[in-house]
Amino acid sequence: MARTLINAPSTARRGEIIEIRATIGHPMETGFRTGEDGKVLPRNIIQTFSCRYNGELVFSAELFSAVSANPYIAFHTLATESGTLVLSWEGDNGFSQAESIQLAVTA
Amino acid sequence: MTRILVCLLLSLSLGNACAQNTAGKDRRRSGFEDMGAATQAMQKDDALNPGMLWVQDGEALWKQPAGASGKACLSCHAAAQSSMRGVAARYPAFDAGLGRPITLGQRINQCRQQHQQAAPLRPESQELLGLEAYVALQSRGLPLAPPDDARLEPFRQRGQQLFMQRIGQLNLSCAQCHDGLPGKRLAGNVIPEAHPTGYPVYRLEWQAMGSLQRRLRGCMSGVRAEPFAYGAQELVELELYLKIRAKGMAMEAPGVRP
Amino acid sequence: MTLPLHPPALPRRRHILVGATGLAMGVVLRPAYAAAGDLAVAVAAYTQGAPVRAGKVKLDIAELVDNGNVVPITVTVDSPMTAADHVKSIAVFNEKNPQRDVARFTLGPRAGKASVATRIRLATSQQLVAVAQMSDGSYWSHTANVIVTLAACIEGDP
Numbered sequence: 001m002a003r004t005l006i007n008a009p010s011t012a013r014r015g016e017i018i019e020i021r022a023t024i025g026h027p028m029e030t031g032f033r034t035g036e037d038g039k040v041l042p043r044n045i046i047q048t049f050s051c052r053y054n055g056e057l058v059f060s061a062e063l064f065s066a067v068s069a070n071p072y073i074a075f076h077t078l079a080t081e082s083g084t085l086v087l088s089w090e091g092d093n094g095f096s097q098a099e100s101i102q103l104a105v106t107a
Numbered sequence: 108m109t110r111i112l113v114c115l116l117l118s119l120s121l122g123n124a125c126a127q128n129t130a131g132k133d134r135r136r137s138g139f140e141d142m143g144a145a146t147q148a149m150q151k152d153d154a155l156n157p158g159m160l161w162v163q164d165g166e167a168l169w170k171q172p173a174g175a176s177g178k179a180c181l182s183c184h185a186a187a188q189s190s191m192r193g194v195a196a197r198y199p200a201f202d203a204g205l206g207r208p209i210t211l212g213q214r215i216n217q218c219r220q221q222h223q224q225a226a227p228l229r230p231e232s233q234e235l236l237g238l239e240a241y242v243a244l245q246s247r248g249l250p251l252a253p254p255d256d257a258r259l260e261p262f263r264q265r266g267q268q269l270f271m272q273r274i275g276q277l278n279l280s281c282a283q284c285h286d287g288l289p290g291k292r293l294a295g296n297v298i299p300e301a302h303p304t305g306y307p308v309y310r311l312e313w314q315a316m317g318s319l320q321r322r323l324r325g326c327m328s329g330v331r332a333e334p335f336a337y338g339a340q341e342l343v344e345l346e347l348y349l350k351i352r353a354k355g356m357a358m359e360a361p362g363v364r365p
Numbered sequence: 366m367t368l369p370l371h372p373p374a375l376p377r378r379r380h381i382l383v384g385a386t387g388l389a390m391g392v393v394l395r396p397a398y399a400a401a402g403d404l405a406v407a408v409a410a411y412t413q414g415a416p417v418r419a420g421k422v423k424l425d426i427a428e429l430v431d432n433g434n435v436v437p438i439t440v441t442v443d444s445p446m447t448a449a450d451h452v453k454s455i456a457v458f459n460e461k462n463p464q465r466d467v468a469r470f471t472l473g474p475r476a477g478k479a480s481v482a483t484r485i486r487l488a489t490s491q492q493l494v495a496v497a498q499m500s501d502g503s504y505w506s507h508t509a510n511v512i513v514t515l516a517a518c519i520e521g522d523p
Contacts, residue, residue: 003163007154017477025160027314030486032463058475061483066459066467068435068484069314070157075470078477143427145437231523295514311432312516313523321523329518365431365516 002026004099006087011104012079020051021074024089024097030065046091049073053103054083079105135356136289138299138364146311150363158240158309158361161233161316165241168234174225180238183222191245193252196358199347201258208262208347212239212318213338230337236316239307243360251304251358253350266348269341275332281345296365302353303346305362312365319346407458407465408496412504417496422507424457424495433487433513440495442479442505446472452479454498461491487513 003025012018024046031043043065050060059075077085082105088098139147149155169180169187184190199208202217209217215238216227228235253259270281284293285301292298306319313321320342324334335341408417425439442452451474457467470481479497487493490513496506 003160005154005157005159005163021154021482023157023160030463053475056475058473060471061481062469063483064466064468065464066462066486068486070160072155072157072482072484074439074480074482075472076476076478076480078475080475143429143431145427146431149437293517296517311435312520314434317523324523325520326518328521334521 002089002095002097004087004097006099006101008085008101008103010102011106014079014081014105014107016079017076018079018103019074019076020085020087020101021072022049022087022099023070023072025070026089026091026095028063028065028067028069028071032065044092044095046071046089046095048088048090050088051075051077052086052088053077054081079103081105133355135302135353136300137302137304137356137359139305139359139362141290141297141299142363142365146363146365149309150305150359156309156361156363158307158316158363161237161240161307161309162244162361164233164237165239165244168238169241173219174223176223176225178223180218187241187245191242193246193249195239195243195246195360196249196252197254199259199343199350200254201256207340208259208343210320210343210346211242212320213343215239215242231318231321236307236318239318240316240361243307243358246358247360249358250355251350251353253347253354259347262344263347263351265341266344266346269345270348274327275330277330279330281326301349302356303349304353304356305359305364307360308362308364310364316361319349403465404458404460404492404494408494408506411456411458411469411496412498415502415504417504417506419506419508421499421505422455422495422497424493424507424509426493426509426511428510429512429514430487432516433489435484436487436511436513437482437484438493439480439482440470440497440507442497444479444497444499446474446476446479448474449500451500452476452497453500455479455481456496456498457485458494458496459485459487459491460493462486462488467493487511489513 005023008020009018026046027044028046029041029044031040033041035041045065046063048060048062051058058077061073063071083103085101085103086098090096139150153159172179195211198211198214202209212230212235215235219225220227273280281301284298289298289300303319307316309316320337323342323345327334421443423441425441426436430436438457440455440457442455444450444452446452452472454469454471456469458465459467467485468483472479490511493509493511494506496504498504
């Protein structure tokens, strides 16, 4: 399980725009570097990130080798109702991880 | 005679970076001040600081039983927020048993071996950096306070000698750049005064967390010198000298640096 | 043990260092020019040939980065983000990395605000383009010129 650092409010008013900032520990090996033996180090990156709010996809990102290691993504979403936001990362070598955060939305 | 000359030279060159005179304000600059706004923002906000990934690791490891003892750091030290407050600021400290100063990382491993009957953690390993980062965080904002211990003096002197000594194919000493030319640039990077206030540090060049020892070894490679091995006495002495030179400056761990 | 992370493969360091040490390191904003070559092709592929207008998009990035391995960027698009008028996606392209794509973000009215941030790798000084695809099918962009210098010293293994 990769380490994650997720920063998001736990409560919001309905209609408020909240910011979610998420970092995940991952080397994001570009696939362009060569090792000591002169052979190219195979690519190993996180390719997709998504945020599902009570099951509905509200944001997604496609990442390429140009994204730094321990990728950081900040985005916004409208607080519509209380529930769970699931942040998922998928990548090379079958990498797959999901983290859930709770959001309480008041009137 | 040479000794007097060396001492004079030392105090003269020390004057540059260690402008902490009693009359005026402290003119020493942390590497933080030499960074761009975006990098500074990364350090200032825990939500943005990648070093916090390692702090999280340390926090988890603190509570995890280790070795044959089945004890965790928590078992003896309770909450790190109280027991570890100010501790990182006081390292390197003199270890009576070994008769020499040791770094925080070495102390952590010593604890593991002696009190937890656990294997020491590898230098620069995620676990050791995690624990170092977690402990160092408990000193954030506190002034660097290397112990006022007379037993450290010969080691501090050796550290100072190492700092002043030219090394490598490029034949440069730490002092030439960091005492003599701070604020100027070396191929696009601003030369800092080299105060270890942010360690362990998330270095953008590494895209990872690393210790002061890693940074010192990197500098040595940079001047084409054979770097001292991890845990080498010389690296501890250098660290001791640097911390005394930076005495009183606020700790910033986990820092972010270019 | 994590792999040593060196900067991405680049033209010979020595030549760049020789060139760089002589330069005044003041920031020089080169005048914006139309994206050339590969970069234009990559943008055209994203827009499927549709015209791209400068405006509405703001690509926030330091003019002189501290380190090309980790460059914070923020892309903000001026849009009400309503069901009728919103940003569908934002794509960021570069000029001189081994690969033109940097990242693509899919938004929509639920985003509330069209503002995304991440940290990227830049191999050398170059142009960066952020293109936004709007719900009405139009494309808008902002181009930034960034100065990237190599780290002063080459390190061995950690």
